[in-house]
Amino acid sequence: MPVIRPLPPELINQIAAGEVIERPSSVVKELVENSLDAGATRVEVDIEQGGARLIRVRDDGCGIAPDELQLAVASHATSKIGSFDDLEHVASMGFRGEALASVSSVARFALTSRAQGQDAAFRIEVDGGRMQAARPAQHPPGSSVEVRDLFYNVPARRKFLRAERTEFAHIDDLLKSLALARSSVEFRLNHNGKPVRILRAARDxxxxxxxxxxxxxxxxxxxxxxxxxxxxxxxxxxxxxxxxxxxxxxxxxxxxxxxxxxxxxxxxxxxxxxxxxxxxxxxxxxxxxxxxxxxxxxxxxxxxxxxxxxxxxxxxxxxxxxxxxxxxxxxxxxxxxxxxxxxxxxxxxMPAFRMNPAPAAATAAPAWPNAFSQSRLSLGVREEPLAGYAALAGEARPLPAALSFAAPMPMPDAADDEAPPLGFAIAQLKGVYILAENTHGLVLVDMHAAHERITYEKLKAGRASSNLRSQMMLVPLNVSVSAKEAAAAEEHADALAEWGLELSRSGPSGVVVRRIPALLEGADVAQLCRDVLGELAQHGSSRRLQELENELLATMACHGSVRAGRRLTTPEMNALLREMEATERSGQCNHGRPTWTQLSMAELDKLFLRGR
Structure with missing residues (x-):
C-alpha cells in the first residue's frame, strides 16, 4: 500500500482545472466573470484558433494592486469572500479563488494589471504553474489576462478539443449569455484578429x-x-x-x-x-x-x-x-x-406584465350596443348588429362551393379603440378559414382550432368550479414505489385527496390506492401514482392529475368543436371572433398551433407591389 502524502501544489491545481476548465470557453467564462466582479464597463475578448492558441480578456475594472498580483494566481486566494457569513451571501460571479490558479497550471499565463489611482501597471507570468516575479508594464487602468497554448502540458486533455469553429462557437454562445446578464457592460469579441461581435452597453x-x-x-x-x-x-x-x-x-x-x-x-x-x-x-x-x-x-x-x-x-x-x-x-x-x-x-x-387579479368583466365578451345574441355554436355572445349584419342574424344564405361571402358591404367606420381587435367576418374559405377585416387589414382564423380552444377553456372552468368526484376501487391496488415516494404519499395525503386520489402508505416502499378521480376511469392507476409521487418527491408539488384531466378535456373539446367543412352563418363567424377575444390563450389551440394570423395593409400592398 503506497504511503499517504500531500499532493504537490501544481498537481492540486491541475486536478482543480479538470473540474473547472473543460474547454476554452470555460477559461473565457472564468476570466470575464472576474472582469465583471471588478466593476468593468467594457470587456474585450480576443481569441486565436478557437482559444487553443490564445485567449486574451481585457477590461477597465478596478485592477489589482502590485503586491497582490502573485496572490491573485495562488490557490484559494480571493477578495470576494472572507468568512462563512460571506459564503452565505455570495453576490459576486466568482468566489472560490480557484480560476486563475487552475488556468495558469494548464497554460502559459500572463496577468497585467493597473489598479485605479496607480501610476504604473505590473505584469506577472506563469508557465505551467511556475511563477515569475512581477515587473513593470504599460497598461491603462484595468486588467488583461493572456492564456496561451491551453493544455500544452496536458496532452490527453488537448486531444479532446474540438475543431476550431466548434470551440469558438461555444465561446460566442457563452459571451452572448454573459452579455444578457449584464446589459450595462459593453462586450467585444474578436477571432483571429477580426471583430466578430460588438454588443454596446444598454442604458435603458x-x-x-x-x-x-x-x-x-x-x-x-x-x-x-x-x-x-x-x-x-x-x-x-x-x-x-x-x-x-x-x-x-x-x-x-x-x-x-x-x-x-x-x-x-x-x-x-x-x-x-x-x-x-x-x-x-x-x-x-x-x-x-x-x-x-x-x-x-x-x-x-x-x-x-x-x-x-x-x-x-x-x-x-x-x-x-x-x-x-x-x-x-x-x-x-x-x-x-x-x-x-x-x-x-x-x-x-408593450407594457410589462404584472400579475393582478383580473376584473370579472375580462372573462366575458364585450357587449355592443343594440346587440343580438346567437348560440348555434354554444357561444353565448352578444355583438353589434351593424348595417346589413342584423338582417343576417337568422338568415341562411346560399353558399358557393369554395368561398362564402358574409356581407357585401365594406367594414363600418369605427375608431381604432372601438372596433373589436379581430374585426368583423367578411368570408369563409373552403369551410376551414374565416376571413375578417379589422382596422389593420385582413385577419385569417382557423375556425376549428379557435373553437377548440374556446370549448377547452370552458370545460376547464366548469371543471374547476365543480366538486371533484372520485370513485372507490373495487379492489384496493398495491403499488410499489421508492421510499422517498412513499414518504411523499404520506406527507401529501390531504392534498391528493382533494384531487380525488386516496393513497395510504403500506410499508417502507409501497402505497395502497383506494380511490381515483372519476374522470380518470380506465387510466393506468399504478403509473399515474408513480408519476404523481415522483413529482411530489422531487418538486414538492404535482400537476400530473390535473394534466391528465386536461388531456381528457382537450379530447372532449376537439370532438365538440366545429369541424372543418361546416358552413357558418355571419353571426356564427362574428360570435366566434368575439369569443376568441375574450378567451384566455386563444392565440393557440390545445395542441399549440396558432389559431389566427394578421396580414396588415402594408403586407398586402407589398404582395401586390402597390406604391412601387
Whole structure:
C-alpha cells in the first residue's frame, strides 16, 4: 500500500482545472466573470484558433494592486469572500479563488494589471504553474489576462478539443449569455484578429431589448411578453416568447438567478408546466428571465463550474415561477397580443406584465350596443348588429362551393379603440378559414382550432368550479414505489385527496390506492401514482392529475368543436371572433398551433407591389 502524502501544489491545481476548465470557453467564462466582479464597463475578448492558441480578456475594472498580483494566481486566494457569513451571501460571479490558479497550471499565463489611482501597471507570468516575479508594464487602468497554448502540458486533455469553429462557437454562445446578464457592460469579441461581435452597453430598457434581439433574433421582441412581477421576496423580470415563437431545441432559454446564468431542474419543470397548455409537442419556448432573491435563499456553491444552484425554498420558487408565467401566457387572447411590428414599438408600447387579479368583466365578451345574441355554436355572445349584419342574424344564405361571402358591404367606420381587435367576418374559405377585416387589414382564423380552444377553456372552468368526484376501487391496488415516494404519499395525503386520489402508505416502499378521480376511469392507476409521487418527491408539488384531466378535456373539446367543412352563418363567424377575444390563450389551440394570423395593409400592398 503506497504511503499517504500531500499532493504537490501544481498537481492540486491541475486536478482543480479538470473540474473547472473543460474547454476554452470555460477559461473565457472564468476570466470575464472576474472582469465583471471588478466593476468593468467594457470587456474585450480576443481569441486565436478557437482559444487553443490564445485567449486574451481585457477590461477597465478596478485592477489589482502590485503586491497582490502573485496572490491573485495562488490557490484559494480571493477578495470576494472572507468568512462563512460571506459564503452565505455570495453576490459576486466568482468566489472560490480557484480560476486563475487552475488556468495558469494548464497554460502559459500572463496577468497585467493597473489598479485605479496607480501610476504604473505590473505584469506577472506563469508557465505551467511556475511563477515569475512581477515587473513593470504599460497598461491603462484595468486588467488583461493572456492564456496561451491551453493544455500544452496536458496532452490527453488537448486531444479532446474540438475543431476550431466548434470551440469558438461555444465561446460566442457563452459571451452572448454573459452579455444578457449584464446589459450595462459593453462586450467585444474578436477571432483571429477580426471583430466578430460588438454588443454596446444598454442604458435603458429599450437598449436592453435591442441586445436581447441581437442574441435571440430580431423577431423575438415582437413575439414576446414582458414579465415584471414580485411576491414573497422574489422578483421575476425579463421576456418570454409567445408559444408561436417556439423552437425545435432549447437553445434560446436564458435563466439568471441574481445575475448568474443557471440550469436548474426546478426552473425547467416550472417553465414546462406553464407552457403545457399552449405549446406544440416537441417544441421549446424562448425566454430571457431574471430571478432576484435574497442571496441567503440560494446556494451557489453546489457545482464546480457554478452552472447549478440550490434553492432553500424550492417549492416556493417553483410555484412562483409557474404561476407568474402561467398567468402571463393566459393573457394572450387573440387580437390582444399580436406583437409589435418592430423592437422600437415593442419597447415603447408593450407594457410589462404584472400579475393582478383580473376584473370579472375580462372573462366575458364585450357587449355592443343594440346587440343580438346567437348560440348555434354554444357561444353565448352578444355583438353589434351593424348595417346589413342584423338582417343576417337568422338568415341562411346560399353558399358557393369554395368561398362564402358574409356581407357585401365594406367594414363600418369605427375608431381604432372601438372596433373589436379581430374585426368583423367578411368570408369563409373552403369551410376551414374565416376571413375578417379589422382596422389593420385582413385577419385569417382557423375556425376549428379557435373553437377548440374556446370549448377547452370552458370545460376547464366548469371543471374547476365543480366538486371533484372520485370513485372507490373495487379492489384496493398495491403499488410499489421508492421510499422517498412513499414518504411523499404520506406527507401529501390531504392534498391528493382533494384531487380525488386516496393513497395510504403500506410499508417502507409501497402505497395502497383506494380511490381515483372519476374522470380518470380506465387510466393506468399504478403509473399515474408513480408519476404523481415522483413529482411530489422531487418538486414538492404535482400537476400530473390535473394534466391528465386536461388531456381528457382537450379530447372532449376537439370532438365538440366545429369541424372543418361546416358552413357558418355571419353571426356564427362574428360570435366566434368575439369569443376568441375574450378567451384566455386563444392565440393557440390545445395542441399549440396558432389559431389566427394578421396580414396588415402594408403586407398586402407589398404582395401586390402597390406604391412601387
Amino acid at each position: 430598457q429599450h437598449a436592453a431589448l435591442l441586445r436581447v434581439a441581437e442574441v435571440l433574433g430580431e423577431d423575438f421582441p415582437a413575439q414576446s411578453l414582458r414579465i415584471d412581477h414580485a411576491a414573497a421576496g422574489l422578483h421575476l423580470s425579463g421576456w418570454v416568447g409567445l408559444p408561436t415563437a417556439s423552437r425545435s431545441q432549447a437553445d434560446s432559454q436564458f435563466f439568471y438567478v441574481n445575475g448568474r446564468l443557471v440550469r436548474d431542474r426546478v426552473v425547467a419543470h416550472a417553465v414546462r408546466q406553464a407552457y403545457a397548455d399552449v405549446l406544440f409537442h416537441g417544441r421549446y419556448p424562448c425566454f430571457v428571465l431574471y430571478l432576484e432573491l435574497d442571496p441567503v435563499g440560494v446556494d451557489v456553491n453546489v457545482h464546480p463550474a457554478k452552472h447549478e444552484v440550490r434553492f432553500r425554498e424550492q417549492r416556493l420558487v417553483h410555484d412562483f415561477l409557474f404561476r407568474t408565467l402561467h398567468e402571463a401566457l393566459a393573457q394572450t387572447r387573440a387580437g390582444h397580443m399580436g406583437g409589435a411590428p418592430d423592437v422600437d414599438a415593442q419597447a415603447q408600447a
